[in-house]
Amino acid sequence: MITRFAPSPTGPLHLGHAYSALLAFDAAMAAGGTFHLRIDDLDHTRSRPAWEAQLKDDLRWLGIDWPEPCRRESDHMSEYDAALDRLWQMGLLYPCTCTRRDIREAVSAPQEGAPIHGPDGLIYPGTCRANRPFETIFAGAHPRPRDVTLRLDMQMAMGHRDLFRRQIDETGSHDLAEFTETGAGPTGQTGLVTFTPDDMIETVGDVVLARKDFGASYHLAVVVDDAAQGVTHVIRGQDLFEATKIHVLLQRLLKLPTPEYHHHALIRDDQGKRLAKRDDARAIATYREDGAAPQDIRAMVGI
Template structure:
């Protein structure tokens, strides 16, 4: 078993991050496997080296360990570009110049209605007619043509409870739509990068929050299109505040660094998130 924790260095780790990381670490250790840390820093406008240093420090304090060196997504842009070129050459991508306001306006037209998917408002296909020939475009957003990409597919993936879930092509088209695989200012996207890196690192079990369950069919489809293995998916419960709201990086009161400064121990953090406390903690 190989699990991973893949934070973005754009803010402090909170209790929800700690739960996900410790759960993945516990699972790997129990199976005699390996836990990996990956830094997902493709958003260079928000990533900060001080946050990456804090992530490493917090995880070490929690008692987690992992092999070095750590994979950093900002070092792998050429790999993502090669995957995009492969999809482009197959006619599966098209350039998109719409901004969020354009998408919302088009999707909210009376005959459409603004349906929501894993990435927000489902793209209405405004740029789908644009040319797809020639070299892979640079400095522009690239979307996956979901209707073409799902032709003739029969996809399944495995969940942590042993269940097998089938992916209906029609649901990918209507409930998810033409997702962005390369953002203009990044050259890639979360969906593309996470799939390529999970395969490159040999991840057998993806441990992540239930809020990402809706994105899993996208990832399984991309694995199929790029001829990559599909890991088992474990979508764990979310850690929420007293009002039932999911924690975010802006919730400094729940930051691991805050608890540390107040004198909490790693065992205290485990109790807070409902994980068993090991005798050596």
């Protein structure tokens, strides 16, 4: 068993982080496996060395350790570029110049019953896809543009000739893909979770895989990272359950293994709101300063 915890060094770790990290660490140790710490520092505008040093100190204080050096995403841009190049050559990416305001205005009057939000935020209305130059469909003959936002053409991905063949031949199923969930999704989904092309087109849309300022997006980086580190079990919060279908799709497109997933309940405040890094009162460092012991933190999160 190989698990991981991948925080962003953009603020202090709170009780929710501790819960996720401890679950992943305990699971790996119980199985005689390996736990990896990964630093998600793609957002260079907000990431700070001081926050990275503090999160490592907090995790070690909790009794968590990991092989060094830990993987820092900013050191692996060439791997993300290679994955983007492969998807570009398959004709599955297109440049997007829409701002967040453009997208909000475009979806302000959606068709009746159409979903507005997906796992990547507002479902992209396809503005730049509709204006996509024809030659980008045959992108292998053209270099991938750099320093631009690139979206996955979900409709093109759903029609990719290799995506369904094995499942259709062996099972007659038209499900896009499947993953094993040993925890539970927000509405109790567990066991074998499947999803279809219609699910991806209608409830996910054309997600961003490369950002103009940061290079790879979270969805692409996490898939490449998990494969590079041989992660067998992904343990993370239920807020990322719906994003898993994006990750499984990318794994299939890039011919990477699919781990087993375990989505756990979120740690919430007294009003039922999930914790965020701005909740300094629940930061691990604050509890440490107040004299708490690591076992106290475990008790607070129900471990």
